[in-house]
Amino acid sequence: MKLRKENILIVDDDLHILEMLQRHLSSWNFHTYRAITVKEAVSILRDSRIDLLITDLKMPKIDGYELIKFVSEHYPGVPRLIITGYPSVQGSLKAIKSGAVGYLTKPFTKEELKTSVEKSLLSNNEALTKKDRRQIPSKSNAGDFKDLVGKSNALGRIFQIIERVKDNKATILITGESGTGKELIARSIHYSGKYKQQAFVPVNCGGIPESLLEAELFGYVKGAFTGADGARDGFFQAADGGTLFLDEIANSSLAVQTRLLRALQEKEVTKVGSRKSEKIDLRIIAATNGNLKEMVQKGSFREDLYYRLTVVDIELPPLRERKIDIPRLVEKFLFKYGVEYKDRLIGISPEALEIMKRYNWPGNIRELENIVQRAVIMCDGRVETENLPDALKYTIDFPDEDFLPLREQETRYLRKVLAHYGNNKTKAAEILGITRKTLREKLKQ
Template sequence: MGLKNENVLIVDDDINILELIHRHLQSFNYHAYKAVSVKEALAILKDSNIDLLITDLRMPNVDGMQLINYVSEHYPKLPKLVVTGYPSVDDALNVLKSGAIDYLVKPFTKEELRQAIVKSFAANKQHSEENIAQTKVNKEGNQQYGELIGRSKAIKKVTAIIDRVKDNKATVLINGESGTGKELVARSVHYMGKFSRAPFIAVNCGAIPESLLEAELFGYAKGAFTGAQEQRSGLFQAANKGTLFLDEVGNASPAVQAKLLRALQEKEVIKVGSQKSEKIDLRVIAATNSDLLTMVQKGLFREDLYYRLTVVEINVPPLRDRKEDIIPLVDKFLTKYGLEYKDRVVKITSDALEVLMRYNWPGNIRELENAIQRSVIMCEKQIGLEDLPDNLKVKISFSDDELMPLREMERRYILKVLEATGNNKTRAAYILKIDRKTLRQKIQ
């Protein structure tokens, strides 16, 4: 074992334990990094390519559980092995829930450590193979790519572009209406590629006040403004070596746009209130539901920044233009919310599914997911027409070819009722269950 000299990071405030594990790792032919605190471990993680984390739980200041949670979020594919001298059932459960592979109690033997490391790497290899297998086509022809799912040509075109860019750091701009899943596309670019173990940081430029966005992105120096009592790094620095996702980038102010351009051109950032530049190495993925080119023409968005962001463009089509994807998406949400609320996979009737297929989904996938979530909560055994949100049943869309015969049928029915009532509009309106004003409008 250890022929590839995998990099293992050991974190423990006990120097004796740290050195003991270090010697064992060397005998196993691993390369070891040592850290006596979580702060030191985070610095190593940012600057090194680590293949396994071994950490103690009880440490001063920031404990090992916080480190595990951080690694689970920012380095989701990095296997984690916990060692502790203070075992408890709660700790063990929390550790395993957080995604750690194994849990060793001190003192442990060299062989126990070796077996735990082998188990951790084996589990990680299986996880990697499962990630590769996430791009698959099932018997219904539904393609799943990471968290993206669909059978339409449109979604397959999106995943084909992701395949081309996932292993390089080219800047990507994702266009699409609100609710189409632009962040899922960005996450697929990051997590399906070779940089997946590096940080993925997402920021919604439209959710942060303009006055604070610059400081959030680039950080600030001590005393840069009232309340800046200490120096702070920004999201660009936090995403170093990984991916920074800028959602709704069209909302960035001219000042932020200028700094974004510099960061992309020079690969460096300057904190607010500072003159010192800091080198960065990351991929920027931006997204917008606005027409940036029109904004450029109106002078609302920098042209040079626009072209820097559009090295690669991914256009995510609205759900109404890829209705083949509705059924696999419904299946996904029925499973997700059925297990969450009913402890089983919930079914849906054909009539209810037909309504979902006819609806135009102005809110796209987000609206579909919310509708299924609500319907799962409201239904008894399966989702029927009565369980769907009322607006879905009202806002069914018809094509012109479908509307013409419906209008003709309505016209003939109104004429027959008028004939039967001797053209008595009050009586006809009562039979038709509409008011006289509406009847007059229909007659006209």
């Protein structure tokens, strides 16, 4: 099922309410952005096209009334729906005066939420005709990402999300098993949008020793630690204006997570050994094959950082759940390695392709690419079944043999060795480690 065209921003400092709202809205195929503070919500509004704002009223530092008034003046075409756990007549009047078009009291049912959202979006459709709206709708080029191959519904949904986020700097978290193509998604977001001329800086957080990760990310000044003979910029500074891709974010220490959180909140970083902060303007895309929610529960990943990273989340399904994409992926890799290794196009037999479609690919797309690469090298112009590894092919699960008496088992083994050596008793006795006489007696028995 396709995503609906509307983008909904939900703002609430209660993480459970935030997650519940996102879950309901996603079930109706809305695309959602989420924020836990007014400051973060304003940042998303400036960078993204929003069709509906859903906000709580009572929040720390700056409340929802301030956000409503801000949106009313800066983005008058965006309808405002208020949800609150502290209903009052005065609060309702104040909310309406501030520019809200809807008012929903906690606790509310899923159907009540749906009704309120639909009514609010009706006013959004009218607001779209106003000339004073400052947000420009994005063009529809979903699916125009050359490196992403496939026609599954899951990939189509990801195309739609990429189309929505490619021209803004909302923080994105990509999750999925190893080998599903998380970095490819990050690159597609960066290079298909208006920031493609800026730097794309990939960082494997799991490939840098923990003791060095902080210095590599944020840079350091001369004398910050032993061996720091001069000042050096980090990956944040290198990606300024563009995109910083933090792969395997789950492998970062709690100390690094704390600094990442500050960088996301304040849009500034401080080099190791320095007291002076530097402003940065970039988009952060993080990725992991781990379960960050479980890590949050265990205390190994900061909950506040998790919610900062998941303004937009993209979940990549494993290849076994989108086997319809396998033929196109095989075609892509056949072309790539056929040209590289054989200077020509390489085909594949229907039987070989059927075997590849049947296999479950625990290593996902990375494993598929490696198998095709090997097959192209081994084939003579067309990939056949014999060019595929045995692990992909059908295997017979033989049942375990019944247990036999030791003498019968010994007799079977003696006959097997004799048959192998053409009934040469001298050779068989040598292999068995017994004398020829002993072998003859055992055979008589």
